[in-house]
């Protein structure tokens with residue numbers, strides 16, 4: 480409900496009057512805006528989320544066309560036209576979805592992006608059926624309640640609430656729902672490929688994130704994801720001549736491969752402190768005491784000292800966000816003890832820093848291995864690199880909003896070890912951030928995401944609505 484309603488005939492003159500008033504009013508004046516009733520919005524969001532979670536979009540096969548249609552009809556009731564896209568390219572039962580709430584265009588757009596698919600669920604291990612959308616014990620339950628249909632509904636209802644409240648937007652709000660994030664990410668890839676025109680004015684984007692740290696009800700830090708490590712999987716292959724093990728030959732590929740794997744694994748890759756990681760360590764420092772605090776508060780200095788460096792690198796996660804890592808995993812050779820195989824191979828799970836050049840890395844690895852008879856092959860599925868700036872209007876808006884909602888909680892920028900659709904959008908020239916609009920206990924998150932009894936508390940739904948609407952308002 481608005482403060483006043485316009486009849487169709489009065490629109491031109493009323494719009495002219497409003498424009499004239501807007502021109503007179505100081506920038507940021509909120510004269511025509513209505514307050515958002517967050518309690519009512521929360522209850523409405525709970526109902527919408529429950530319905531959305533009841534649509535089974537387990538991937539494979541996905542079935543995201545059903546959620547796309549649900550979004551389209553929901554937004555139609557709000558006077559926002561949504562488009563179902565890419566159905567031919569994505570295949571039967573699949574789709575991407577796009578809608579836009581217009582601002583005055585004086586600033587660039589913000590995109591709210593989620594994926595509609597969910598991972599399979601082991602229904603017998605759940606306390607409620609995974610597609611029940613049950614609302615009980617203060618939670619909305621269902622596969623996707625954390626990853627990430629709930630976030631999509633918080634995006635949806637935030638956009639709707641801003642429209643209903645008549646908030647003056649200088650930036651368009653673009654709402655995108657993709658298919659197939661959980662398997663191959665084809666939804667985002669096809670969307671960015673086919674619809675560059677829909678994205679060309681988008682400056683910022685938020686989608687799923689990770690890294691907010693909540694333990695026993697205490698929020699240790701709130702996270703905005705600004706970068707991801709990049710999977711760059713390689714296979715080492717050594718060739719030789721097959722022979723009987725009783726008469727070994729010098730060109731047995733197994734020991735050569737083993738030597739190459741050992742050298743790759745032992746390689747102390749250079750340490751590279753990104754600004755986002757430095758900022759993450761500073762947030763960690765606030766939870767420590769003594770020299771641990773000193774070292775984390777100034778990681779650059781600590782990494783230059785033997786004890787500080789040893790302390791920081793002793794934590795596997797900290798080590799992983801400071802350097803390229805190499806983990807040998809799969810080995811193949813002979814399947815008979817007495818047969819020397821003609822070929823032996825090893826697969827390396829390599830995770831590169833976001834700004835690493837793959838060609839330079841591969842050349843350096845070949846030098847470290849030091850055996851030109853061991854071939855290095857790139858395995859399929861290399862993602863584009865991704866990192867976003869840590870000092871932008873969006874990051875500042877999230878910080879300000881979190882400081883208001885969670886006073887004293889640091890906002891930080893961890894480097895993600897996992898993969899999302901962010902690199903795909905980042906490649907399209909957008910500053911893409913990972914923002915989980917709720918504060919979920921670490922244990923709850925570990926249990927629910929891709930696990931059992933995935934659920935989101937109703938209190939967190941209200942938190943999310945305040946965070947997203949607050950963030951958007953601060954960016955106008």
Ligand SMILES: [Zn+2]
Pocket residue numbers: 594626627660687
């Ligand atoms: Zn996800």
